[in-house]
Amino acid sequence: MSGPVYPLAALEIWPSLGSARDVEVGENDEDRVNQLSAKAREGSLSEAETQELDSYLHIGSLLAVMQSKARRLLKNAAVSN
Numbered sequence: 001m002s003g004p005v006y007p008l009a010a011l012e013i014w015p016s017l018g019s020a021r022d023v024e025v026g027e028n029d030e031d032r033v034n035q036l037s038a039k040a041r042e043g044s045l046s047e048a049e050t051q052e053l054d055s056y057l058h059i060g061s062l063l064a065v066m067q068s069k070a071r072r073l074l075k076n077a078a079v080s081n
Helices: 009-013 017-021 027-042 047-080
Strands: none
Touching: 027 047
């Protein structure tokens, strides 16, 4: 592997850090999270739905960290040039 190794190796799944920074959640996923969140507020989530919502929230958190890392690395690269 050439170049720097980042703590979040998952950044390597995108062709560039710029594209990682610009990733957005799909409309279908957003709709599903909204449905699950509404059911959670009502207190009517099944165990499977609770796990599904937890997975979406976990993925959202990971994506936010990866995007933050990409922005920071791009900013540092711009300053270095």
